[in-house]
Amino acid sequence: MTYEHVIVEREGEIATIRFNRPERANALHYEMIAEIEAAALSFRDDIESRVVIFTGAGKNFCAGADLGDPGAGYSGPLIQTRRRRRIGERAIQAILEMDQITIAAWNGAAAGGGGCFAMAADFRVGTEDTLLFFPEVDLGLNLMWRSMPLCVSLVGPARAKRLMVGGERVRGQALLDWGLLDEMAPQDQLLSKTREMATFYAGKPHIAAQMIKRSINSYSTALDRAVMHSDVDQFLLSQSTDDHPIAARAYRDKKRPDLTGK
Numbered sequence: 296m297t298y299e300h301v302i303v304e305r306e307g308e309i310a311t312i313r314f315n316r317p318e319r320a321n322a323l324h325y326e327m328i329a330e331i332e333a334a335a336l337s338f339r340d341d342i343e344s345r346v347v348i349f350t351g352a353g354k355n356f357c358a359g360a361d362l363g364d365p366g367a368g369y370s371g372p373l374i375q376t377r378r379r380r381r382i383g384e385r386a387i388q389a390i391l392e393m394d395q396i397t398i399a400a401w402n403g404a405a406a407g408g409g410g411c412f413a414m415a416a417d418f419r420v421g422t423e424d425t426l427l428f429f430p431e432v433d434l435g436l437n438l439m440w441r442s443m444p445l446c447v448s449l450v451g452p453a454r455a456k457r458l459m460v461g462g463e464r465v466r467g468q469a470l471l472d473w474g475l476l477d478e479m480a481p482q483d484q485l486l487s488k489t490r491e492m493a494t495f496y497a498g499k500p501h502i503a504a505q506m507i508k509r510s511i512n513s514y515s516t517a518l519d520r521a522v523m524h525s526d527v528d529q530f531l532l533s534q535s536t537d538d539h540p541i542a543a544r545a546y547r548d549k550k551r552p553d554l555t556g557k
Contacts, residue, residue: 296333296337298315298330298333298334299326299330300314300315300316300326300327300330301313301314301315301327301330301331301334302315302352303334303337305341305343305344307343308343308344308345308346308494308497309344309345309346309347309348309490309493309494309497310338310341310344310346310347310348310395311347311348311349311350312331312334312335312347312348312349312350313349313350313351313352314327314331314349314350314351314352314356314357315352316352316361317351317352317353317354317355318353319358319361319364320351320353320354320355320357320358320403320404321351321352321353321355321356321357321358321409322357322358322359322360322361322364323357323358323359323360323361323383323408323409324360324361324364324365324366324368325365325366325367325368325369325379325382326366326367326368327366328382328383328386328408329368329382329386331386331389331390331412332382332385332386332389335386335389335390335393336389338393338394338395339394341395344395345395345396345496345497345501346395346396346397346398346493346494346496346497347393347395347396347397347398348397348398348399348400348486348489348490348493349390349397349398349399349400349412349413349416350399350400350401350402350486350489351402351403351409353403354402354403355402355403355404355405355409356399356401356402356403356404356405356409356412356413356425357404357405357406357408357409357412357413358404358406358407358409359405359406359407359408359409359410359430360407360408368382373531376531377527377528377531380439380527380530380531381527383408383411383439383440384439384440384441384442384526384527386412386440387411387412387415387440387441387442387445388441390412390415390416391415391512391516392509392512394505394508394509395505396417396418396493396496396497396504396505396508397415397416397417397418398416398417398418398419398420398489398492398493398496399412399413399416399418399419399420400420400485400486400489401413401419401420401421401422401425401476401485402421402422402424402425402482402485403424403425403426404425404426404427404428405425405426405427406426406427406428406429406430407429407430407431407438408440410427410428410429410442411438411440411442411445413427413475414442414445414446414449414475415442415445417508418477418478418492419475419476419477419478420476420477420478420479420480420485420488420489420492421467421470421471421476421478421479421480421485422467422479422480422481422482422485423466423467423468423479423482424466424467424482425466425467425470425476425479426464426465426466426467427458427464427465427466427470427475428458428462428463428464428465429458429459429462430462430546431459432459432460432461432462433462433542433545433546434539434542434543434546435533435534435536435538435539435540435541435542435543435552435554436530436533436534436539437526437529437530437533438459438526439526439527439529439530440526441519441520441523441526443455443459443523443526444516444518444519444522444523445516445519446458446459448515448516449473449474449475450473450474450475454473467479477492478492536557537555537557538552538554538555538556538557541553541554541555542554
């Protein structure tokens, strides 16, 4: 497959999937998310790659949804929109189900869906400049992609609420302390540190490592689909409220919104 918005590189036992819209801080539109899903699925029959690194081109990992360019995929009647809005959860699921060990080389900011992709990896390596935040609540929206359980599993309920209800911005050392980062490195050593971790896991017995990973993921996400099956419908509902455009405008203007609850 030819990709326009991601770069897939395979080098021996270690491969890289690089988000590649640096001029937009790797912000996500429909077509890019579809390519991320396709890139993850392309490793199903790849028995040479043992570890796959996810990272972003340029200064940031992924700025989340591209509000200025959502892509053409979300247009159409509601029945079609509901299905196409699931592209994000499909991409997350594709990453979770990869047999290869996955590591996020988390450069700069990961917001919204970008944070979801980082949490879907098995491990995360960051720097002091690594940043995570979920702006959805301040836009009057819920977090989709069945990613809320991933966050709760990593940081616990209270901190997940700080991130998703409070919209709190968390950086560097705090991300490490919270368990969202597994390792930290100087900015100029992020990729080398990530490859060091990748080499370590690539050296483990492949079949055993992959079976253990899949068992842990199956156990830790067993109820995710049952609990989060309607998050797309919740998104469409919250998007249809009077409060959504008010909140979005206030967020852009950096003001407190005057909400009506309607």
